[in-house]
Amino acid sequence: MQKLVNTHGIIGVADLTTELGVTEMTIRRDLKELEEEGLIQRIHGGAKLPKNLSKKELSHSEKQEINTSEKIYIAKQIASLIESDDTIFLGPGTTIEMVYDYLQVTPMRVVTNSIHVFNKFNQSNMYDLILIGGSYRERTGAFVGSIANQALSKLRVRKAFIGVNGINHNNLFTSNEEEGTTQSIIMDNAQETYIVADYSKIAKEDFFGFYDLDKTTAIITDENLTTVQKQVLEQYTRVIN
Known part of the structure; x- marks a missing residue:
């Protein structure tokens, strides 16, 4: 246990x-x-965990095996928010990768700094697909660093979908400061920003706090969220679950 x-x-x-x-x-x-x-x-x-802190950053393959049904539920919610002609940013994350399987709209421009998201969408020619390059983090499949940051600082998107490793009150957390910095840039340049987190990320912290929850449009989570947890989150943003 x-x-x-x-x-x-x-x-x-x-x-x-x-x-x-x-x-x-x-x-x-x-x-x-x-x-x-x-x-x-x-x-x-x-x-x-007693110290409200992750012990290690899980690899991409390890994350794929966790809370699969919740991730599918959330991916469907994300897909329902995307409309034809949207320009969207999809950040790294095993939940966000699943969005491709449930999308029913075209045309659309997809911007990502995740090699795994890129590989999913590259299966089809129905989308205008842009991969942001930079320093590659093999553990998560994300491109980060100064090159990625410079590219993203010049872009404007309608909707950004951002995964996190933890949410504690008004603070969003990730395991790596470079990934957090890169994501915060596109969040500032999005008309709407959605945080993607299954129930296991709630009331949890990680190494790097990179953004305030009350600056986002909503958090997209699953049905396992408790009433108390939802009430806490709704002090800062809208909750979709």
């Missing part, structure tokens, strides 16, 4: 019962014991 909390950062009781094949009563009892040992922190409906 502790390993699952360490891997996800935050996880619900329902997910733990499914993963471990035991009763909810057993899960809650074990969570209580782990909290008493200082290994986890119990929250409403689940548990999270």
Whole structure:
């Protein structure tokens, strides 16, 4: 159980019962014991890391295996917000990569600094596709740094969809300062900015805080968001779930 909390950062009781094949009563009892040992922190409906901090940045392949159903749900929500003739920016992230599978509109211009997003959209000739270059981060498949930043500073997009590693009150977090800086530039140059985060990213921090939630249009998340978590987020922006 502790390993699952360490891997996800935050996880619900329902997910733990499914993963471990035991009763909810057993899960809650074990969570209580782990909290008493200082290994986890119990929250409403689940548990999270005690220091509210990710232990490591997961690789692209590791992220693909986590919360798949939630990511599909969010990707469909994103696709529903995109209209014909939009110019959009799609940032790095395994959830955002899935948007291609659910889009039903053309024509459209897609700008991205993610090689994985680019590879998905490059399967079709229906989109005007622009890949922003720069220094390549193999761990996430993102192009970052001064070259990417200079290119993005000159662009204007209608909608930007940005993934994060954590959201805590008004702060958005990622694992790498270069990725955060690059994303903040296009967020400033977008008419509408949408934060993409499944429930496991809520009430969680990471290494680099790169943007304020109240400067965004909305956060797109999934149905596992608790009522309390939604109320907290709605103090800063609109919640779509």
